[in-house]
Amino acid sequence: MRLADRITEVAVDDAVRASVSYDQLRTGDDGLYWLETRPDAGGGTTVTGWRPGEGTRDVSPSGFDIASGVHAYGGGSFAVTDGTLWCAGGDGLYRSRRHGEGLDLVSHGSFGDLTIGDGELLAVRESEQGDELVAVSLTGAPQVRTLASSRGFLAAPRPGPGWLAWTAWSERDMPWDACEVWVASYSPRGSVEGAVRLAGGPDESAVEPRWGPDGALYFVSDRSGWWNLYRWDGLEVEAVAPIAGECAAEPWELGYxxxxxxxxxxxxxxxxxxxxxxxxxxxxxxxxxxxxxxxxxxxxxxxxxxxxxxxxxxxxxxxxxxxxxxxxxxxxxxxxxxxxxHAGLDGARVSTPTQLRVRVASDREVLALVYPPTGSAADWRAPVIVRAHPGPTASCLLRLDWQAQFFTSRGFAVVDVDYLGSTGYGRAFRESLYGRWGLDDVDDCAAVAVHLLSTGRAAPGQVFIRGASAGGYTALHAVAQDGPFAAATAVSAIVDPDRWAQTVPRFQRAHAMRLRGGAGRVRAAAVQRPVLLIHGTADEVAVVEDVRELAEELTLLGSAPEVLLVPDVGHYVATSRRAGAALEAELAHYRSVMAGAANGQQGLHSRQR
Structure with a gap:
């Protein structure tokens, strides 16, 4: 993208259209395939294919949303072989027709981690009773066979020569806390025999098994404190290459x-x-x-x-x-x-971040990415939006975010904080937020804000906090105490960890149980600053009823929040068709608070005169 010398405000429609997401890249037949989520097309997800000399093309039918609901967050939602697309839709597993366009429903249910084996498709199928590893014949009338089942969770069915590997974790765990790699004898169209646990346990997350060309099974384990690569040669497990970094992502989705x-x-x-x-x-x-x-x-x-x-x-x-x-x-x-x-952004300048390290309690450092106002001088001073990422096991990412640029092009600084519990710093750091949620994450965000105020970067009374999902919970608690933040925006927020543990999809129940015990429910009576609540009415991860209740309580207390309920949108507002409205509401929220503070200051000066 060309960067010109001019500074223009990033239009909200351009920011949304530029937020095209690419995911689930994989090989198939003679080319590459991936998912594209296009907010300007209503947030639908399409399989796109590429072959040398042919360029890209849409592979899935127009209007069909490729979406796996397995484990709430999906993943591994398609596979391509012999010109046939296998994919997960909202209500089951589909296969493309041999002649003409369209898809045929193969089986009802929630499918994910689709993997091509020898003459069959392997997948995970989830129900309220648990998970199954299933095999589906690639030819003829598809027959779905169950290979293994669990009351907990299964993932990553990976066929090898005479073997099948997969991962499993219990209902009491998240896969980044305790996940096991299993192997068993297996022949296509046969049954799983002699299954043994190869790695993983209560204090080890072993993920992403894959058979190497040498016949060995490779996987990633955090037994050293970092997710690193290991190899099993049929006799023993050995480290491939110790690295002080994470060689796997936190497994929110299948198919990584x-x-x-x-x-x-x-x-x-x-x-x-x-x-x-x-x-x-x-x-x-x-x-x-x-x-x-x-x-x-x-x-x-x-x-x-x-x-x-x-x-x-x-x-x-x-x-x-x-x-x-x-x-x-x-x-x-x-x-x-x-x-x-996107022509609307061609030539637009962008704000590039710098890393900031701030010392917090217990002689610990917190890292933040600071995006200054677009085109600002080295000694910039501006209103600041501190962003608490979701997860809370996610992390800040060094990548172009047009929604951040939407604000930096309007004179704001945007600051992303890798608070305690983030991924990218090892297992111990990731686990340290358990039982401290709403406390240490809030303190880390506040410490960054205070540092920016004390160094003259942030304009007093113009520091805001914004978070989505778990980050929304952080943002709400940040303004439920005296601190540096003038207002908060909470998107798809969790409000009550105890109630959330009862309503959240079964995949995340263990996470809710381990996180809670810190700050507890967001109490309306404790909220001290203006709040904007943005929430999808179809959100199944953090139900909208909790946000409605908080809004009603705040209103009764005389602190009516701004509320934007997004009809028929789920947990991911930022990639929905209403992402633009959410951005505009957030901008208006901050400007309103700033204007109110300015008017109050003017009134004070008038009284003093």
Whole structure:
């Protein structure tokens, strides 16, 4: 994207259209395939395909939303083989027709982690009773067979020569806390026999099993305190290459692929260190070599063919894009296959972040990414929006965020905080928020805000906090106490951890149980600053009734909040068709608070005169 010298406000429609999302990149047949979510098209998700010399094309039928509801967050929602698209829809598993357009329903249910095996499709099927690993014949009339079942959770069915590997975790755990890798003898159209646990346990998260070209089973485990790559040769498990970084993403979704095998024996891995990702290649002798790329954020979807790896990468000046990297030479060649193109943003300048480290309690540091107002001088001073990421196991990401640019182009600074509990800093850091939610995360965000105020960056009375989902809970608690924030915006917010533990989808119940015990419910009587509540009425992760109740309580207390309820939208407002309205409401909220403070100050000066 060209960066000109002019500074223009990022239009809300452009910010929404530029927020095209690419996900679930994978190989299939002779090309690459990925999901595209297009907010300007109503937020629907489409399978896009690419082949050398042919460019890109939509593979799934127009108007059909590729969406897996498995484990609430989906993942692994499609696979392509022999010209046939297998995919998850809202009500089941579908297969594309051999002749003509359209899809046929194969089986009702919630499916995900679709994987092509030898003559069959492997998948996870979820119900309220638990999970099943299933196999579906690729030819003829599809027959769905159950291979394994659990009252807990199953994922990652990965076929190998005479073997099947998968992961499992209990109803009492999240996969980033305690996840196991299992292996069993298996032949296509046969049954699973002699299953044994290979790795993982109460204090170990073992994820992403994958059979290597050497016949060994590889997986990622955090037994060292970091998610690193391991190998099982049939006899013993050994570390492949110790790295002080995360070689896997926190498994909110199924189907992640954080590493892959090049055909020359090397392994390519995406590594997260704080807010930054990098790509490395592990040689056969275990040496780790960095790959010089123009990307600082890489999604956990690597797709390898030969000596090339396809990835979804981005940087503070480049929006997420699908790129093909040729690793045959020391100087890798990058070919961009797909990226958002929007004339309204062509030539717009962007704000690039700097890293800020702030010392907090217990001699701990918190890291933040600070986006100054677009085009500002080195000694800028501005209103500040502190953003608490969702999760809370997610993290800040060094990538172009047009919704942040929407605010920086209007004179705001935007600050993303990697508060305690974030991923990218090891297992101990990730677990430290359990029982402290609404306390330490709030303190970390407040410490960053206080630092910006004390150094003269933030304008007094013009520091705001904003969060989505778990970050919305953080934002609400931040204004339920005396502190640096003048107002809060809470999107898809969790309000009451105890009630949330009862209403949240079963996948996340263990998370709710482990997080709670800190600040407790957001009490209307404690809220001291103006609040904007934005929530989808179809949200199944954080139900809208809790937000409605909080709004009613605040109104009765004389502190009526601003409320934007988004009809028929679920947990992800930012990628919905109403994302633009949410951005405009948030901007108006901050400007209203700033105007009210300015009018109050003018009134004070008048009385003094």
């Amino acid at each position: 692929a954080s590493y892959g095998f090049l055909d020359d024996g090397r392994i390519v891995v995406a590594v997260q260190e704080g807010p930054r990702h990098r790509l490395v290649v592990i040689d056969s002798d275990g040496a780790v070599r960095p790959v010089d790329l123009p990307y600082t954020s890489i999604k956990p979807y690597l797709a390898v063919r030969g000596t090339t790896v396809a990835l979804i990468g981005s940087s503070p000046t480049a929006a997420p894009q699908v790129a093909l990297i040729d690793l045959a030479d020391a100087d890798p060649q990058v070919e961009v296959l797909a990226r958002p193109e």
